[in-house]
Every structure is written in structure tokens, then in C-alpha cells.
Amino acid sequence: MKNEILVCNSGSSSLKLDVFRSGEALNYLASASVDRIGQSDGPKSELKIEIENGQTHKEEGVFEDHRSALLRISEILEKENVFLNDHRMAVGHRVVHGGPTITRPVLIDHEIEKTIDECSIYAPLHNPANLNGIKVARELFDCPQVAVFDTAFHAQMPAPARTYAIPRELARKHGIQRYGFHGTSHGYVAEIAARNLNRALQDLNLITLHLGNGASACAIHKGISIDTSMGFTPLEGLVMGTRSGDLDPAIVAYLQEKEKLIFQEVDTLLNRQSGLLGLGGASDMRDLLEKEKQGDQDAALAIDAFCYRIRKYIGAYFAAIGDPVDAIIFTAGIGENSPAIRQRVMDNLFADRIYFDSAANEKRIENREGNLLTREHSPVAVYAIPTDEEWMIARLTRDLLV
Known part of the structure; x- marks a missing residue:
């Protein structure tokens, strides 16, 4: 029976796979990962596979390309009777950027591959790697292949939220607009929140906070993303692990002039050397919290700036949504696992309508x-909900085919 879906997340030198069985529910069957693909020098690649029955497989080797890595994973899975040829329903691929034209999951053909390639100009670090995984999977697996885009959840943003105040002809020429990212995650936790509240998603107003090394906020009105903090690229918005987030654009020209930097150097500075790392000397929030305990003032400032920016966006999204907000949702690495950050974000925030429960938060x-973090009768609920983008990609893949 063709009822298994492989979810593929292909990076430039890595590959992450999950397999789900489709029935009345989507059930996890296996996961696999391999790193250091195409890197012959240094340590060997490490391949890891976990099967839902408890079986694990680990090996080290050299994988020249994604094809050899995916072929080896497929061989091991087949020995465990996972994703056999006559079980294969589809492969769902995570793709970061769909540009202005692709606004929903799509069946992959040569035209879609061409569009994903053309959108690499917007996501040069991600789309080429995603496309590489697609081409390899289409060669190896004779089943439908579906692309699920990080940008798609935000495709219905109204024009005032989507538009940058630059000359319109220039924006149209280069496709410059707010696209938003982390859409699969925002969409997933919104659905879980709706289930928790026992209400239809299209009746809900939510603020979702995906807080990891990359971080973004999203305003959801009646189930639709109407604004999000990331913009034309993932650089805009919240303070992140190594990204600056919101910044006066004049700072770019100022730094180029004063520090004699070329554009690529400024781009590296803002994307890889700023954010928590630039402020506090570490990109991992756990390290910063430990440094703060030891009296490090730079670490304390980094944490305060991170939380302040989140609070600022929550306030803005209350205004953007307009109608009463039903819930705020924390998710991703920091959002799910750091009670200290959740507490600092929510401390006395709209206390007249958010009855935050510090004990439940711990x-x-x-x-x-996930967990409900507010007391009974709180007009606005607050949740911490684990994200599961792989499950969501599998669900969207199945929905498209069925």
C-alpha cells in the first residue's frame, strides 16, 4: 500500500529525512541525517538513522554528493522495511523561498524546478541546496514529489504589510516585498493552538513566536498570516543568534564608508556576526544566560535586547490584528525550552488581559x-508548543495529493 511519505530537508552539505505513514493520522516511522556531504578533508560524514521501533544505525563514511548519501540511507531504510518501493506515496521537500509566484505547496515538475532555481536570488544559501535534494530524490524515487515553501504561509499578507516604501517600479522589477519565513512552523503551532482551544483556526487571532537561532514573529488574523517580522530576507525583525534583526538601513552605507567595507563584508557582519553573538559574545541563549549569572553585563544586554524586541512586536501585532487576540504561542528551541526567556518576555505584558502563570511556565x-502558561479565565491564553515542521510538510504533501 502506497502510504509512506518521505520528508526531505536538503542543506548545502547536509541531509535530513523523516518518514511518516499516512492513515487516519500521520505517524512517525523513521528519521535520518547525514552531515559533511561533499567534504573530503577533515572528519568523515556521520550518518544516523532512528526507526520508530527503537532500532538505530550509525556509521561514518565519505559521501561525495547528496545522491550517494540519499542512496545509502534508502538502502538502510529498505532493510528495515521503511519506504519500500511499493510503500512510497510521495516525497515532500522543504523549500525556503517560492518568490512572488508560488504561494502554496505544489507538485514538482521541470517548470517548478526552474522557478525554485530562479528564486535562488532571494535565498542563495538555501534554495540551491533545496533544489539539489529535489533533483536527487526525483532521480531515485519514482513517486510524486511535492515542494512545501517556508514563504507560502505568508502569501495572503495584505499589501500594506507586504509593501516596502521604495519606488514601486523598482520593487516590481526586482520582486522586493515582505515574504516572511518560518511559515511551516507558524502554521503548525497555530493549528495545534486551535485544537487546544477547541476552536476553528479561521475563527482565531494569534501571535506566534518562533524563537530559535533564527527567530520571527507572526500576526495571524482569522487563521491568515497578516504580518510577520522577517521580510525580503530572514535578516529583518527580531534579534537572532547571529543576525541583527531590524536596523536603520543607513548604517550599512555608514559602515561601508567608515570601515572601508565592501557590501559582502557588511552582509557577513549583519547576518553572521551580529545579533546575540555581536552583543553578548555567544549565539546560544543558554550560554548567555549562564554568562549573565556570572555578572557579564554584555550578555545581560543581549538578553534584554532580545526580549525587548519580542515584546515590541507583540504590542505591534495586537494593534495590527485589531480584534481581540486569543493566544500567544512560543515555539522552537528557545521558545519551547527556556522558561527564563518566556518569563522575561511576558513579565507584566498586558497584565490586564494576560494572566501569566509563572509556575506553569516552569x-x-x-x-x-504543549503547555498552557496562563491561569484560568485569562482573556488571552499563552502556550509553549513544540514545533514539528517535518510533520507539517508531510501533512501538506498528503493533502495536496488526496
């Missing part, structure tokens, strides 16, 4: 529904 998350 509890460990133990299921996919």
Missing part, C-alpha cells in the same frame, strides 16, 4: 499539544 513540555 513545567517541562511532555506532549505535542
